[in-house]
Amino acid sequence: MSAVLELDGVSRVFGGLRAVDGVTLTVGSGITALIGPNGAGKTTLFNLMSGLLPVSAGRIRFRGQDITGLSAHRRARLGMARTLQIKQVFAGLTVLDNAWIAARQRHRPLDPFRRASRDRVTRAAAEEALDAMGLLPLAAREAGSLAYGDVALLEIAMALATRPALLLLDEPVCGMSPAETERTVARIRAVSATTDVLIVEHDMDVVFGLADRVIVLAEGRVLADGPPAAIARNPQVREAYLGEEDAA
Amino acid sequence: MAEITTLALNGLAWGLIVALIALGLSVIFGLLDVINVAHGDFFMVGTVLAWVAVDATGSFAVALVLVPILGLLLGALTERIAIRPVLSTIVLTVVSTHGLGILMQEGVRATFGATPRRLVAPVGGTITLPGDVQYDVYRLVAAGAAALALLAFFAFQQRTRFGTWMRAVRHDRETATTLGIPVARVQLLTFSIGAGLALLGGVIAAPITTVDFRAGIEILPTCFMAVVVGGLGNLPGTAAAAVLLAVTEGVVSAFLDPSAARIVSLCLMCAVLFLRPHGLFAGARA
Numbered sequence: 001m002s003a004v005l006e007l008d009g010v011s012r013v014f015g016g017l018r019a020v021d022g023v024t025l026t027v028g029s030g031i032t033a034l035i036g037p038n039g040a041g042k043t044t045l046f047n048l049m050s051g052l053l054p055v056s057a058g059r060i061r062f063r064g065q066d067i068t069g070l071s072a073h074r075r076a077r078l079g080m081a082r083t084l085q086i087k088q089v090f091a092g093l094t095v096l097d098n099a100w101i102a103a104r105q106r107h108r109p110l111d112p113f114r115r116a117s118r119d120r121v122t123r124a125a126a127e128e129a130l131d132a133m134g135l136l137p138l139a140a141r142e143a144g145s146l147a148y149g150d151v152a153l154l155e156i157a158m159a160l161a162t163r164p165a166l167l168l169l170d171e172p173v174c175g176m177s178p179a180e181t182e183r184t185v186a187r188i189r190a191v192s193a194t195t196d197v198l199i200v201e202h203d204m205d206v207v208f209g210l211a212d213r214v215i216v217l218a219e220g221r222v223l224a225d226g227p228p229a230a231i232a233r234n235p236q237v238r239e240a241y242l243g244e245e246d247a248a
Numbered sequence: 249m250a251e252i253t254t255l256a257l258n259g260l261a262w263g264l265i266v267a268l269i270a271l272g273l274s275v276i277f278g279l280l281d282v283i284n285v286a287h288g289d290f291f292m293v294g295t296v297l298a299w300v301a302v303d304a305t306g307s308f309a310v311a312l313v314l315v316p317i318l319g320l321l322l323g324a325l326t327e328r329i330a331i332r333p334v335l336s337t338i339v340l341t342v343v344s345t346h347g348l349g350i351l352m353q354e355g356v357r358a359t360f361g362a363t364p365r366r367l368v369a370p371v372g373g374t375i376t377l378p379g380d381v382q383y384d385v386y387r388l389v390a391a392g393a394a395a396l397a398l399l400a401f402f403a404f405q406q407r408t409r410f411g412t413w414m415r416a417v418r419h420d421r422e423t424a425t426t427l428g429i430p431v432a433r434v435q436l437l438t439f440s441i442g443a444g445l446a447l448l449g450g451v452i453a454a455p456i457t458t459v460d461f462r463a464g465i466e467i468l469p470t471c472f473m474a475v476v477v478g479g480l481g482n483l484p485g486t487a488a489a490a491v492l493l494a495v496t497e498g499v500v501s502a503f504l505d506p507s508a509a510r511i512v513s514l515c516l517m518c519a520v521l522f523l524r525p526h527g528l529f530a531g532a533r534a
Contacts, residue, residue, distance in 0.1 A: 050426065076428030084426065090419035101416045104409060105428045155423075162427060 003028050004166050004196050005049065005080075010058030011220075012044055019044045021220035022058070027166065031188070031197045033207045033228075036217035037240065042200045043085060045217065046170055049198075050082045051075040063165060077105065081164035083155045085171050091144030095135055095154055098143050099126035102161035129161035130154075133187050149180030153187060160191065167191065169199045173206055185210055208232065216240070252502045253381045259498020260491060261387045264394035265453045267490035269467065270474035271401060271483060272445035278481030279418045279438045282331060282341045286349035288468030290443045292461060293352055294319060294450015296360050299367050299459045308370035308455075312393075316448040323443025327436050335435075349464065356461040369455035390452050397448055398487055401441075405483070414438055418481065470494075473513065477520050479527025489528060493517075 003026035012020040020041045036042050047053040049060065051072035060068045067075055076082075090098050103125035130136045133153040138146065143154060152172060159167055172188065173181040185206055188197060201207050207214060207228070214231040216224040218240045224231055231237055273287045294315055301311035330348050334340035369386035377383050405411035416424040417434045425431050457463065473493055478485030493513050501509035520528050 052422075052425070071430075071432075072425045073428050073430045076426055082426050084422060088420050088423045090416060090423065092419060093415075101412055102427045104412055158423075158427060 004063055005198070006061040007049070008059045008061075010045070010048055010060060011056045012041075012048055012053060013056045019220055020048060023217075023220070023222055024058075025215055025222055025225065027196065027198050028213075029196055030212035031192045031199060031210055033211035033214045034198060034200045034217060035202075035204075035207055035214060036223070040217040041220040042217055043170060044220075046082065046168055046200055050080060050168055076162060076164075079163070079165035080168065081159035081162045081166070082168035083152075083159055083170055083172060085174070087148070087151045087155050089143045089146075089151055089154050089158065091142070093143055094139065095130065095141050095143050095146070096123075096126060096139040098154055099130050099139075099157050099161045102126070102158040103129065105162055125163070126161050129157045132160055132191060133157040134183070147180075149176050149184065152176065152180075153184060156184075156187070156191070160195070164195060167195050167197045169197060169201075171201055172199065173201065173203055181206065250379060250381045252499060253377070253379055254383060255498040255502045256495055257377075257381075257383055257391075257498075258387065259495035261391035261394075261456070262453075262498070263491035263494025264391050264398065265449050266467070266470055266474060266494055267487040268394050268397055268452070269446050269449040270471040270478075270486050270490045271398065272442035272449075273471050274475045274478070274481060274483055274486040275414070275445075276439055276442040277475065278483070279414060280331065280335065280341075280435055281338050282335070282345070282439075283338075284345045284442070285342055285468070286326075286345040286352060286464075287442070287446055287471060288464030288466070289349040289352040290319065290322070290446035290464070291450045291453070291467055292464035293322070293356065294447030295367075295454040295457065295459045295463055296356050296450075296461070297447065298451040298454040299365060300360070302367060311451050311454075315451045316444045319444040319447025320440045322447070323440035324436055326443065327439035331439060332432075332435075353461050353464065360461065362461060364458040364460035367454040367459055384456075386455055390456060393452050394449070397445070397452075401445065402484070410434070410437065473517050477517050477528050479529050482527060482529050485527055485529030492528075 005027040007023050007025050010020060010023045011018065023045060034042050034045065044053065048055050051070055051074070055068060059066060062075065062078055062080055065078065067078065090101065100122060103122045127136060127139070130139055133156055135150065135153055135157055138150060143151070146154060156169065156172065169188065173184050176184060181203070189210060191197065199211065211228055214226065214228050215222060216231060216237050223240055224234045224237050269287070269291050273284060276282055276284050297315045297318060298311040301314055302308055326348060330344045331341055334344050371386045371389050373385050374382045375385050375388065405414060413424070413429045413434045416427065416429055417431055421431050470493070474490035475486050477493065478487070478489035493516065496516060497509045497513045500512045504512070
């Protein structure tokens with residue numbers, strides 16, 4: 001399996017708290033899920049990967065390039081797109097404008113004399129991303145008026161519109177109804193045919209139904225890493241994480 | 249009637265210049281959440297530099313090209329030194345820009361002097377308008393130049409990739425970052441553009457106002473009124489409100505003294521805030 005993202009001894013310290021502690025892992029093709037109990041360091045690790053937080057120690061490589069010191073927007077331009085735990089889109093703009101802004105980062109050089117509406121390449125990329133998420137019929141709607149599930153899909157569509165090599169999804173179905181969850185899972189599965197996906201998710205049905213590989217994080221360290229079936233049988237994981245689910 | 253027409257045209261010309269300056273204030277507030285208390289002083293520096301440039305070269309065109317460029321550089325420098333270090337604590341940016349304003353005022357007083365000066369208009373004479381109104385040619389030129397600059401700014405914002413970045417960062421910085429937009433660079437250039445607009449307004453206004461180190465203090469409240477009436481962060485609304493307020497004040501000053509006309513403007517602002525708390529043009533797409 002070729003690794004698109006490699007972490008080598010990555011740590012992050014907040015004062016006296018070691019939130020991420022020497023994590024070494026690779027993310028390859030298909031869908032990889034990152035799970036762990038609350039406070040395990042999943043979102044911190046996501047932020048370290050995407051550059052929203054700097055590492056305290058360790059190296060990060062993306063598509064063979066050392067990106068440890070790169071800012072978040074430079075990593076995004078290299079092809080690492082992410083969504084945020086709290087769903088955020090440009091609420092005052094239309095759905096198409098949201099995707100268009102994302103697509104324009106890749107497709108349109110500085111060109112002050114070209115009308116945006118005539119920018120067919122960017123528009124096509126935006127529409128393609130919206131179509132992949134089933135949002136094309138809502139293209140003219142203001143993003144702020146969308147249902148929660150559609151906002152989450154729009155956020156993924158915006159990430160897709162940048163044509164990423166790796167898509168980081170932070171709790172993509174959090175707060176969704178069962179119907180919205182089912183629809184979103186199907187869209188993510190379809191996307192994974194062309195784009196590698198790393199997903200942080202608390203819904204175990206989603207994780208084990210969707211992921212090709214599961215990495216378990218506990219107390220900032222990698223506890224287990226393997227296929228979903230093996231992770232489900234792992235006694236350490238059951239004790240540290242799945243046990244909590246059973247108890248709940 | 250001729251007097252009312254003249255005062256209305258004065259209001260229109262001044263309103264378009266104020267719109268340019270207020271637009272700078274609004275774009276900085278909208279994108280960085282910074283209330284730039286020194287913004288009027290950037291305008292003042294523009295008038296002073298215009299005077300200096302014309303005095304040194306004898307050419308108003310040189311001032312018109314050079315001073316806004318200096319404004320861009322001054323804005324970039326200000327963002328790096330006075331804004332970025334305190335950007336995480338917005339209230340400190342008020343303190344920081346207030347101090348910057350004092351520095352600019354005292355710097356100009358120490359070097360340029362405290363005596364108000366006048367800059368001769370590059371285009372003299374009057375033109376006869378319908379209704380037998382004799383009107384200063386330069387004021388029409390100034391209104392046209394300000395209107396062109398406004399259109400150029402909106403075209404820049406709507407049609408360039410940087411303009412797209414500005415709109416995206418204004419809506420949501422974190423999402424913009426995840427999409428690959430260089431937020432810090434956008435903030436730097438936005439502040440720079442805001443300052444550049446203020447200095448450009450200063451150059452255009454210099455021949456129809458006094459060149460004085462206190463000019464910034466006088467114009468800042470008018471700019472704030474335009475930003476508030478137009479809707480915070482609403483750029484076309486800000487420009488429209490600046491023109492509306494200035495024309496209203498101009499027409500009212502035909503019947504009342506200038507102080508009373510200003511009071512009418514303030515009453516108008518109060519009425520707008522009472523009836524439409526988010527501004528006269530709230531809901532309009534920026």
